[in-house]
Amino acid sequence: MLNTRTLGTQGLTVSEIGLGLMGMSQAYGTAEERDERESIATIHRAVELGCTFLDTAEVYGPYVNEELLARALGELGSAARDRVVVATKFGFRIENGAMAGLDSRPEHVREAVEGSLRRLATDRIDLLYQHRVDPAVPIEDVVGAMADLVREGKVRFLGLSEAGEQTIRRAHAVHPISALQSEYSLWERNLEPRIIPLLRELGIGLVPFAPLGRGFLTGAVKRAEEYPEGDFRRGDPRYQGENFDANARAASAVRDMAASKGAAPGQIALAWLLHRGDDVVPIPGTKRRRYLEENVGAAEVSLTPDEMAALDAALAPDKVSGPRYNERQMSTVDR
Numbered sequence: 001m002l003n004t005r006t007l008g009t010q011g012l013t014v015s016e017i018g019l020g021l022m023g024m025s026q027a028y029g030t031a032e033e034r035d036e037r038e039s040i041a042t043i044h045r046a047v048e049l050g051c052t053f054l055d056t057a058e059v060y061g062p063y064v065n066e067e068l069l070a071r072a073l074g075e076l077g078s079a080a081r082d083r084v085v086v087a088t089k090f091g092f093r094i095e096n097g098a099m100a101g102l103d104s105r106p107e108h109v110r111e112a113v114e115g116s117l118r119r120l121a122t123d124r125i126d127l128l129y130q131h132r133v134d135p136a137v138p139i140e141d142v143v144g145a146m147a148d149l150v151r152e153g154k155v156r157f158l159g160l161s162e163a164g165e166q167t168i169r170r171a172h173a174v175h176p177i178s179a180l181q182s183e184y185s186l187w188e189r190n191l192e193p194r195i196i197p198l199l200r201e202l203g204i205g206l207v208p209f210a211p212l213g214r215g216f217l218t219g220a221v222k223r224a225e226e227y228p229e230g231d232f233r234r235g236d237p238r239y240q241g242e243n244f245d246a247n248a249r250a251a252s253a254v255r256d257m258a259a260s261k262g263a264a265p266g267q268i269a270l271a272w273l274l275h276r277g278d279d280v281v282p283i284p285g286t287k288r289r290r291y292l293e294e295n296v297g298a299a300e301v302s303l304t305p306d307e308m309a310a311l312d313a314a315l316a317p318d319k320v321s322g323p324r325y326n327e328r329q330m331s332t333v334d335r
Contacts, residue, residue: 007205
């Protein structure tokens with residue numbers, strides 16, 4: 001069973017490793033490859049293993065990922081809801097089954113949360129994130145609307161995703177923010193200079209998504225063009241051309257260390273994150289039980305200070321080639 005960690009200073013306790021559900025409904029692989037029964041079985045196995053921090057969003061699907069989680073928990077019986085921490089996100093305008101821009105207007109925040117509550121078949125969201133910062137709406141207005149939902153008992157704790165320094169400070173001044181979700185891993189270190197020190201100054205936890213470098217750090221990767229249309233990795237700059245070659249060389253350090261310790265490469269990458277501080281809770285995504293079990297096993301992997309330093313050096317920012325997103329996707333990141 002996994003241990004627990006605390007995010008923020010408001011009392012949010014979660015499993016030390018969470019489960020990202022996005023890939024069960026979109027982004028990786030093809031629709032034909034998705035297996036709802038295996039996805040539900042993976043959620044059931046996660047709860048059994050104590051991996052009870054479950055991350056979804058209204059835009060995953062859209063909508064169907066939240067419904068999938070509700071079905072999985074429903075099959076476990078009414079007591080299961082109290083055993084898990086459900087995190088979801090709002091912040092996009094969804095039209096004709098697709099994202100159509102940002103929308104964090106206060107009235108939309110309430111509308112989105114009411115929709116998530118229905119789809120999740122629950123009376124409260126444990127952790128509600130703004131999915132992306134909306135430059136058209138002052139963050140004070142957004143967090144004010146989120147705080148109203150806390151007071152009404154529909155939401156327990158608040159979070160932000162991919163927010164920048166000033167946004168985090170301004171948001172936290174309106175209502176305590178318990179967690180920032182952002183991409184962070186051996187593969188992507190952009191939070192280290194300024195964001196992580198700020199989070200620790202304010203007492204905000206960090207929830208890294210894509211902690212396995214979108215799969216690159218596991219070693220089980222192909223070039224961008226070998227993935228099917230619709231797979232996120234097909235358009236990922238780090239999977240393309242010379243970037244792929246450089247990144248494969250850098251990531252070999254993770255595979256080498258894994259071999260020396262009798263662990264899987266992904267376990268080394270997750271263990272590195274767990275060793276970064278007790279306020280860090282990664283949420284690796286998977287839709288299969290065997291990978292879930294491997295990820296959970298990372299909690300048993302110990303890294304010495306020398307091993308941590310070796311990994312830091314091997315995957316320093318100047319060793320990773322290419323931006324983490326394309327230009328359009330980067331435009332939604334608040335920094």
